[in-house]
Amino acid sequence: MSSVNNTISLIARGEGIPLGKPGRSQESCDDELAKGPWEFDLAEALAGVPGYGPGASNADLAPADIPRQGVLPQEYKDAPDEELFARILAAKEELGDRVVVLGHFYQRDEVVRFADFVGDSFQLANAAKAKAKAEAIVFCGVHFMAETADMLSGAHQKVILPNLAAGCSMADMADLPSVEACWAELEGLYGSSPDAQGRVPVIPVTYMNSSAALKAFCGKHGGIVCTSSNAATVLEWAFERGQRVLFFPDQHLGRNTAKAMGISLENMPLWNPRMPLGGNSPETMGDAKVVLWQGFCSVHKRFTPAQIEQARQDFPGVRVIVHPECPMEVVDAADEAGSTDYILKAVQGAPDGSTFAIGTEINMVNRLAAQYPQHTIFCLDPVICPCSTMYRIHPGYLAWVLEGLLRGEVLNQITVPEEIAIDARVALERMLAAKPGVNQVPFGQSGKAREA
Numbered sequence: 001m002s003s004v005n006n007t008i009s010l011i012a013r014g015e016g017i018p019l020g021k022p023g024r025s026q027e028s029c030d031d032e033l034a035k036g037p038w039e040f041d042l043a044e045a046l047a048g049v050p051g052y053g054p055g056a057s058n059a060d061l062a063p064a065d066i067p068r069q070g071v072l073p074q075e076y077k078d079a080p081d082e083e084l085f086a087r088i089l090a091a092k093e094e095l096g097d098r099v100v101v102l103g104h105f106y107q108r109d110e111v112v113r114f115a116d117f118v119g120d121s122f123q124l125a126n127a128a129k130a131k132a133k134a135e136a137i138v139f140c141g142v143h144f145m146a147e148t149a150d151m152l153s154g155a156h157q158k159v160i161l162p163n164l165a166a167g168c169s170m171a172d173m174a175d176l177p178s179v180e181a182c183w184a185e186l187e188g189l190y191g192s193s194p195d196a197q198g199r200v201p202v203i204p205v206t207y208m209n210s211s212a213a214l215k216a217f218c219g220k221h222g223g224i225v226c227t228s229s230n231a232a233t234v235l236e237w238a239f240e241r242g243q244r245v246l247f248f249p250d251q252h253l254g255r256n257t258a259k260a261m262g263i264s265l266e267n268m269p270l271w272n273p274r275m276p277l278g279g280n281s282p283e284t285m286g287d288a289k290v291v292l293w294q295g296f297c298s299v300h301k302r303f304t305p306a307q308i309e310q311a312r313q314d315f316p317g318v319r320v321i322v323h324p325e326c327p328m329e330v331v332d333a334a335d336e337a338g339s340t341d342y343i344l345k346a347v348q349g350a351p352d353g354s355t356f357a358i359g360t361e362i363n364m365v366n367r368l369a370a371q372y373p374q375h376t377i378f379c380l381d382p383v384i385c386p387c388s389t390m391y392r393i394h395p396g397y398l399a400w401v402l403e404g405l406l407r408g409e410v411l412n413q414i415t416v417p418e419e420i421a422i423d424a425r426v427a428l429e430r431m432l433a434a435k436p437g438v439n440q441v442p443f444g445q446s447g448k449a450r451e452a
Helices: 004-013 038-045 074-078 081-096 121-130 143-152 176-188 212-220 231-241 251-259 284-286 304-314 328-333 338-349 360-370 394-405 416-432
Strands: 099-104 118-119 136-140 156-161 201-206 224-226 245-248 292-294 320-321 355-359 374-378
Touching: 004 360, 074 394, 081 099, 081 394, 099 121, 099 394, 118 121, 121 136, 121 143, 136 143, 136 284, 136 394, 143 156, 143 212, 143 374, 143 416, 176 212, 176 245, 176 284, 176 292, 201 212, 201 231, 201 251, 212 224, 212 416, 224 231, 224 416, 231 245, 231 251, 245 251, 251 292, 251 328, 304 320, 320 328, 320 338, 338 355, 338 360, 355 360, 360 374
Parallel strands: 099 118, 099 136, 136 156, 201 224, 201 245, 245 292, 320 355, 355 374
Antiparallel strands: none
């Protein structure tokens, strides 16, 4: 099966494209995806306007202070893929155990092929810890992931993000000043005194997909970090200690998790950081159990119930699995919802000849289809629209930072100031201790809790 990158390039050139497996038409959401990411690095620098680049997050508003990538040397822009591949392999061989390359599930195939570990952000942070001898950790993911790796890795290790423009629009939807302002309003409304059971008025919970500063905010205010696989366990932890939860930045993961736990939608107000009380009345906030930040993942909001209905019409008996970052209506319509690791294990454990319609990032779905040809696997969204920021990582950048290490030069190092890292580690350690049950799956059909 052709990689997502190659398919997009063929579509952009107008060349004949065979139907994608299983016989679905193929088109791209943006022909600009066929260009080298360095073109967008340069365009953003010249315009003085930040952006996320083509793909799912193209229309998302980027904050003015997000990291931007400098100029990539011309030799890496001009080199064909095969030359870049050879240079990457040669650099990795010479560096040996001094470097470890981590690749997120959503990375393009042309980058993942060089990863020593492939996984989600939490798995990759743990993989970095396991390679204690490595002097450099090259994180082929996005900015918040590299921050987490820096905080959990050894003091002697350098974490490198090949392209500094590989951020996350969802993570940027909640910034520290906005969260602090929200917290002040909540304290004004609820006070700060514990109830008779010793539970404080609010416990902050941040998704892993957030900045180190927000993880530190949670650590400082008695809160915790969650992943998509342990969100229910984390909410249980929070409710043992607090009367209600402030959940950010992804409203959908928070809503889907709380709903599966039996919390009413009426008790989950949405907080708009640009409006007083988040756009809610004091009465609404008085009944709140989970205050949901108005953030989302632009990849997962593309999935719809109509796509699920079409998949069922085209493939009777299809098993529909979506990520819990999808809107509630999509999770309710699917057979199951779970983390990227859950999706992978579901495919691995299925009997031969199974058919899957999967609602998550296209690079992962495409890779699963190639790795498990005994199944029929396709993306719910028929339009090829990868994560804009993951797509900013290209083999040219990977070759550049690895060859920099050969020269003794650490390029694009990600460093979290220790005054932030101290509190962020507290929230991360609480997350590490919040382990879901062995057979616990956060969601099932119609969003209800499900046993594996």
